[in-house]
Amino acid sequence: MQLPSTFDALVEEANHLNLYKKLVHQLNKDFLLANLDLDFHEDILPSSLKLLLHEAVYKLIQEKFADYLNLLYIIDVPEKAIKSLQGDDTIKLAEEVSFLILRREWQKVWFRNCY
Template structure:
């Protein structure tokens, strides 16, 4: 049964524990490239570094390329209701929350593909 992780650290730990961390990086790279916003994460990227790079990329998209940001969320299939529930008053905090939603959706894809 799929249980959604409660935060980024728990998600990355679960991905490592299930030996799917590299698949998660591959999925992120694939979907960012589909959105023409390559993030180019090497498979050697440490979990903490992954979190930072993802948050920075999303921060820049929100700040400077909002249409591309929305396209990315659409391609990754992040639920619109979850995005609407976030507080957008602090872009730094918003980018961290969106990064978690992106990771959660990508992890779900990787987990299900591995499981079924």
């Protein structure tokens, strides 16, 4: 499996395989497992999903760092990928982490669909 390198490529592939709603559902499921009160509607536009997820991750980094770490653990975002990010700009960091979250969720949905 070749992982998408951009948000747009990820959404395009999810839509092409008719798995976008499952991606949103998986994201909701993992946020619920992390005890975070964030629920995306299954018909959310990709641009809105990106914006809301970015905002949520930013708030977690700023205000609830332990919950942020718990979310990354539950979603199973690779620690190596997180450590390779630059932490100078929190807004940029939150954007990059949001993409890593979506990419990991996409992996789960894709594998479940294929196997």
